[in-house]
Amino acid sequence: MRNxxxxxxxxxxxGVTKSYGKSRxxxxxxxxxxxxxxxxxxxxxxxxxxxTINVILDLLYANEGTISIFGMDSHKDSVDIRKRIGxxxxxxxxxxxxxxxxxxxxxxxxxxxxDTQYVNELLKRLRCETNKKIKxxxxxxxxxxxxxxxxxxxxxxxxxxxxxxxxDPLVQAEFNKIIHERKTAGKTTFMSSHVLSxxxxxxxRVGFIRDGRLLRVSSLEELMESAPRRVNVLYGAVAPDxxxxxxxxxxxxxxxxxRREFVFRGKYNELLRVLSMKPIRDLQIVETPLDELFMxxxxxxxxxxx
Amino acid sequence: xxxxxxxxxxxxLRWQLFGWIAAIMFIAxxxxxxYPSFSQDGIEQIVDSVPESMRSLVGDVADFKTxxxxxxxxxxxPNLYIxxxxxxxxxxxxxxxxxxxxxxxxxxLSLPVSRTKVYFQKLLAATTVVTLIxxxxxxxxxxxxxxxxxxxxxxxxxQSIFAFTIINVVYGLIAYVAAMxxxxxxxxxxxxxxxxxxxxxxxxxxxxxxxxATADKxxxxxxxxxxxxxxxxxxxxxxxxxxxxxVVLIVVGWYGFIRRDVQAS
Numbered sequence: 001m002r003n004x005x006x007x008x009x010x011x012x013x014x015g016v017t018k019s020y021g022k023s024r025x026x027x028x029x030x031x032x033x034x035x036x037x038x039x040x041x042x043x044x045x046x047x048x049x050x051x052t053i054n055v056i057l058d059l060l061y062a063n064e065g066t067i068s069i070f071g072m073d074s075h076k077d078s079v080d081i082r083k084r085i086g087x088x089x090x091x092x093x094x095x096x097x098x099x100x101x102x103x104x105x106x107x108x109x110x111x112x113x114x115d116t117q118y119v120n121e122l123l124k125r126l127r128c129e130t131n132k133k134i135k136x137x138x139x140x141x142x143x144x145x146x147x148x149x150x151x152x153x154x155x156x157x158x159x160x161x162x163x164x165x166x167x168d169p170l171v172q173a174e175f176n177k178i179i180h181e182r183k184t185a186g187k188t189t190f191m192s193s194h195v196l197s198x199x200x201x202x203x204x205r206v207g208f209i210r211d212g213r214l215l216r217v218s219s220l221e222e223l224m225e226s227a228p229r230r231v232n233v234l235y236g237a238v239a240p241d242x243x244x245x246x247x248x249x250x251x252x253x254x255x256x257x258x259r260r261e262f263v264f265r266g267k268y269n270e271l272l273r274v275l276s277m278k279p280i281r282d283l284q285i286v287e288t289p290l291d292e293l294f295m296x297x298x299x300x301x302x303x304x305x306x
Numbered sequence: 307x308x309x310x311x312x313x314x315x316x317x318x319l320r321w322q323l324f325g326w327i328a329a330i331m332f333i334a335x336x337x338x339x340x341y342p343s344f345s346q347d348g349i350e351q352i353v354d355s356v357p358e359s360m361r362s363l364v365g366d367v368a369d370f371k372t373x374x375x376x377x378x379x380x381x382x383x384p385n386l387y388i389x390x391x392x393x394x395x396x397x398x399x400x401x402x403x404x405x406x407x408x409x410x411x412x413x414x415l416s417l418p419v420s421r422t423k424v425y426f427q428k429l430l431a432a433t434t435v436v437t438l439i440x441x442x443x444x445x446x447x448x449x450x451x452x453x454x455x456x457x458x459x460x461x462x463x464x465q466s467i468f469a470f471t472i473i474n475v476v477y478g479l480i481a482y483v484a485a486m487x488x489x490x491x492x493x494x495x496x497x498x499x500x501x502x503x504x505x506x507x508x509x510x511x512x513x514x515x516x517x518x519a520t521a522d523k524x525x526x527x528x529x530x531x532x533x534x535x536x537x538x539x540x541x542x543x544x545x546x547x548x549x550x551x552x553v554v555l556i557v558v559g560w561y562g563f564i565r566r567d568v569q570a571s
Contacts, residue, residue: 054570057416061567079420087416093409095318102317106308110417146413 008035009068010157010188011056016065018055025051026212028065033190033205035156038183040203040220041192042294048212049192050090053161056190057087069157083111086155090162092146096135100128100145107149114152122148125174140166147175158182160191164198176201196294208294227288228265233275234258234282243274311414311424315401315431322400326393326439331446333389337380338450344370344380369534373451373458378536381447382466387473387530388506394436394478395498401432402485403494406569421564429482429556433475440471459536466535472548473530477502479555487562489569526551 011033018025026048033039043049054060056067058078067074069081094103108114123130126144134142143166150158158179164172179189179202193199199206200220207217218226228251233239235258244250249266258281264271275283308314316323369375380386405411414424444467451458481498488494505525512522522528529544 050570054412054568059412059415059568059570061565079418082416082418085416089409089412089416091409093413095314095410097318097321102307106314107417109308109310110419 009033010035010037010070011190012066012068013052013056014066014068016052016055016062016067018051018060018062024048024212025060026055026209029209029212029214030065031207031214031217033188035188036183036186037205038179038189038203039191040199040206041190041209042196042199042206043192043209047209049209050161051212052209053087053159053190053192056159057082057085083153084156086150086153086158088143088146088150088160088163090165091139092142092149094134097133099133100130100137100141103134103145104130104149104152108152111153115154118154119148119152122151122178125178126171138166140168140171143167144171151178154187156187158187158189158191160189160193162193162195163191164193164195172198223293224287226265227293228263229288230261230284230286231264231271231275232259232261232282232284232286233280235260236279236281238278240274240277243277247271247274311419311427312431315428316434319397319401319431319435322397323435323438326397327442330386330390330393330439331442333386334381334443334446335450337385338377338447339454341373341376341380341450341456342454344376345372373456374462374536375534377447377458377463378466378531378534381443382470382531382535384506384510386443387470387527390440390470390474391477391502391506393439394474395481395495395502397435398432398478398482399485399491399494399498401428402482403489403491406485406489407491409570411568412570415568422560425486425560425563429479429559432478432482436474436478437471440474441467443467443470462536462539465540466531469530469535469540469545472545472552473526476526476548476552476555479552479559483555483559483562486559487566489566 009032011031013029013031016029017027019027029048029052041049041052051060055062056069056074058074058081061075070084072081074081098106104119108116108119122128126147128144128148129137129141130145132141134145137145143163147163150160164175167175176198182189183202183204189202191199191203203220205217205219206223208215237258239255239258239260241255241260244253244260244262247266247270249264249271251263251265253260253262264285308317369379405414411424415421444463447458447463477498480501481494484497485491485494488497505527508518508521509525509527512518512525512528526548529541529547532544533541535541
């Protein structure tokens with residue numbers, strides 16, 4: 001266990017493999033998530049995100065490897081574990097003839113000891129419609145009911161499988177706020193997502209999965225630090241082109257009049273020294289958005305596989 | 307409102323419960339009020355026109371002329387049980403394979419509830435609904451007998467209702483177990499309806515076709531209303547066979563369900 005004694009592990013996957021007959025599910029996935037962490041699980045469709053989540057939830061049984069949640073075995077102690085877990089799938093499914101209120105009452109009765117005041121607060125914050133039958137609700141409104149059901153017992157571990165599909169921006173912002181509040185309270189969140197801005201907004205660490213294999217796990221800070229920056233500089237007269245060309249870490253250098261644009265991954269002191277050799281009128285150093293990183297990461301992996 | 311999965315499942319099945327009660331009572335009621343027409347001599351001519359080898363399918367003509375024979379042959383015979391077996395299979399499929407196919411089972415199992423509890427509470431809910439629908443036949447018969455001004459042995463009617471309920475539940479159980487073991491709606495419908503059609507075919511023709519005698523032993527319909535309960539009373543051995551099959555099915559379904567992957571959306 002990482003930093004044993006200092007950081008409490010909430011979820012540990014050790015060499016987990018799940019295959020469906022001849023077809024692949026996930027292969028040798030190992031991962032450790034600690035208390036209070038918000039972990040983003042990224043990958044293209046069919047990469048193995050949902051399979052991983054369903055194995056964690058004991059809906060699918062792993063062929064190999066072990067999963068420990070709160071120090072308990074995810075299979076043997078699955079009911080005790082699920083008392084402390086909240087889960088929402090990408091498209092919440094329940095009896096369509098129930099109203100939102102009826103479904104939440106059922107979920108509350110199964111969980112037991114649910115704080116009604118907290119549930120009402122969640123309903124208000126997420127602007128839920130609870131009196132309509134679930135079949136008459138839009139996907140976004142169904143997801144909101146599902147979110148309340150997942151959060152109602154204030155779970156220690158929240159597992160979300162592409163949770164914000166269909167949510168409007170206001171509710172999305174409220175959702176991000178709730179995740180931050182949970183983090184402050186020491187609660188853990190594991191979420192798979194396609195919405196990279198959402199991952200960037202709430203996650204501490206991210207894991208990239210493709211073809212059932214976990215390719216990389218790193219903190220968002222590490223990821224962004226190692227990520228290239230787009231540099232856009234406008235010179236007053238002449239640009240230090242020869243120095244820029246030879247500077248380590250510069251690529252895709254483009255010239256347009258006195259403007260120079262390039263991608264930089266290297267030491268910033270060196271960059272600033274070279275840039276300041278000539279008078280600068282304007283300078284922008286832009287962080288690469290996560291979605292570009294994501295695309296670059298998967299494209300480079302695909303290229304290396306070929 | 308919902309204290310547990312059982313009450314929630316009952317609520318989910320409420321429209322099927324009301325709909326099927328109406329349908330089954332309608333069939334039982336109108337079949338019974340037509341008794342005076344059947345008990346007249348014209349029925350003999352109809353039966354005489356049926357080839358000798360097919361007589362077993364329509365039963366003994368004498369049965370149509372007495373109230374016990376008529377109830378045994380027409381109310382608790384193929385007219386009603388063909389419909390009720392379909393009813394039972396559909397109810398058990400809707401609470402098992404259908405819920406898994408659309409992701410409801412996955413949502414349910416993400417809550418702190420064990421698979422064993424899910425299995426038995428759903429089973430209990432579907433059994434309760436099928437039982438209520440089966441028992442509703444007695445109300446239809448009571449009203450119909452009042453209207454045609456006839457009386458019947460209600461002890462024997464209750465015995466017949468008991469056997470009718472058992473056979474409906476057992477056929478529903480085949481569907482439930484297939485769903486809980488395979489997780490596939492397609493396989494479930496194929497297995498349960500395939501077996502129901504095959505057993506109906508075999509048991510209907512077995513009295514007229516000697517070669518089907520062995521196959522008939524594997525048809526659960528062979529152990530229902532044979533001989534007629536309205537005239538002979540319940541057959542304890544047959545009930546024991548149906549009860550044993552039900553228990554074996556329940557155990558097999560439970561064992562399969564707790565050991566397999568649940569289809570995830």
